[in-house]
Amino acid sequence: MMRSEARRAQARTSEMFARAGIVLSAEEQSQIEVAGFGLGNLEEQGLELITYVNTDRYCAKELVLFPRQTCPEHLHPSVHGEPGKMETFRCRWGCVYLYVEGEKTTEIQAIVPAGSESCYTVFHEIVLHPGEQHTIPPGTKHWFQGGPEGAIVSEFSSTSRDEFDIFTDPKIARMPVIVEDEEH
Amino acid sequence: MMRSEARRAQARTSEMFARAGIVLSAEEQSQIEVAGFGLGNLEEQGLELITYVNTDRYCAKELVLFPRQTCPEHLHPSVHGEPGKMETFRCRWGCVYLYVEGEKTTEIQAIVPAGSESCYTVFHEIVLHPGEQHTIPPGTKHWFQGGPEGAIVSEFSSTSRDEFDIFTDPKIARMPVIVEDEEH
Numbered sequence: 009m010m011r012s013e014a015r016r017a018q019a020r021t022s023e024m025f026a027r028a029g030i031v032l033s034a035e036e037q038s039q040i041e042v043a044g045f046g047l048g049n050l051e052e053q054g055l056e057l058i059t060y061v062n063t064d065r066y067c068a069k070e071l072v073l074f075p076r077q078t079c080p081e082h083l084h085p086s087v088h089g090e091p092g093k094m095e096t097f098r099c100r101w102g103c104v105y106l107y108v109e110g111e112k113t114t115e116i117q118a119i120v121p122a123g124s125e126s127c128y129t130v131f132h133e134i135v136l137h138p139g140e141q142h143t144i145p146p147g148t149k150h151w152f153q154g155g156p157e158g159a160i161v162s163e164f165s166s167t168s169r170d171e172f173d174i175f176t177d178p179k180i181a182r183m184p185v186i187v188e189d190e191e192h
Numbered sequence: 193m194m195r196s197e198a199r200r201a202q203a204r205t206s207e208m209f210a211r212a213g214i215v216l217s218a219e220e221q222s223q224i225e226v227a228g229f230g231l232g233n234l235e236e237q238g239l240e241l242i243t244y245v246n247t248d249r250y251c252a253k254e255l256v257l258f259p260r261q262t263c264p265e266h267l268h269p270s271v272h273g274e275p276g277k278m279e280t281f282r283c284r285w286g287c288v289y290l291y292v293e294g295e296k297t298t299e300i301q302a303i304v305p306a307g308s309e310s311c312y313t314v315f316h317e318i319v320l321h322p323g324e325q326h327t328i329p330p331g332t333k334h335w336f337q338g339g340p341e342g343a344i345v346s347e348f349s350s351t352s353r354d355e356f357d358i359f360t361d362p363k364i365a366r367m368p369v370i371v372e373d374e375e376h
Contacts, residue, residue: 029213031322061280066250068348138215164252
């Protein structure tokens with residue numbers, strides 16, 4: 009990802025937080041993570057987030073999805089004998105379409121990213137509006153997409169170890185860094 | 193606490209959430225906890241809260257303090273061999289004065305509840321405005337008070353077991369129920 013693209017995404021994320029009345033410190037503003045997952049189309053498949061706290065006991069983040077932006081399908085495996093990450097998504101603003109393992113929803117509201125259809129395999133739909141939440145058990149495949157206006161989602165969870173996440177798309181090898189050099 | 197007093201506090205809490213742009217479901221609105229700690233003066237010593245999620249791995253709550261309302265000094269002890277609750281307070285709206293163990297702050301901004309002075313013993317002051325947060329280690333005495341306009345504080349933590357909390361004030365024997373009968 010170009011540094012300029014990441015900076016634009018950070019600024020857009022800050023605007024969405026401001027619109028939703030969610031206040032970040034100046035330091036946090038500069039630490040907003042922009043995850044393109046190495047797929048080259050951030051606005052289609054990507055995620056913006058700030059980690060408030062991540063201890064060996066719990067974690068809290070604020071996730072931002074631009075309109076129709078998709079966080080690709082993945083799961084949180086057991087790590088060092090501990091159960092995988094368990095997480096609760098609480099919609100704060102906008103609307104998020106969440107897909108988990110279970111009975112397939114007949115007509116889903118999300119648009120599966122074109123060209124990546126084979127990397128999306130679970131289609132049990134849960135739609136979250138502000139004030140609604142859903143808890144995802146460890147080891148469960150899931151993916152999610154922002155609605156027409158995007159979404160802000162609080163994530164409450166056990167300890168976060170993103171580097172162990174297993175993505176369905178084999179092109180996603182690792183969580184990308186926040187901002188890469190312009191020449192990359 | 194009279195049922196009518198608890199209902200009024202719930203309504204006031206709902207108004208503060210609305211003013212801060214924090215959305216609760218209708219079910220959550222009806223489940224707002226009003227904790228008077230059995231001290232008989234809710235507006236002076238009390239706390240309003242909603243628990244979003246409390247699993248055996250993590251917990252997330254939204255705490256509300258009315259102007260100058262104080263959550264009395266307490267600590268979270270080890271339970272069943274596990275370390276006590278660790279918690280991160282993140283101010284979302286208003287201002288909160290937090291006191292923890294450590295060097296005493298010379299002139300604190302909170303007003304210690306009159307008549308309960310002996311039940312407040314730690315005075316290391318941390319002032320949190322929106323976007324600011326502080327993590328309280330297990331087993332650490334702490335108390336906190338809403339600023340002149342009150343406060344809304346997100347609490348991210350390990351599993352919450354309120355019934356084991358140890359309060360400095362011996363008159364506080366247990367966490368009170370949400371709403372007691374009118375005749376109590």
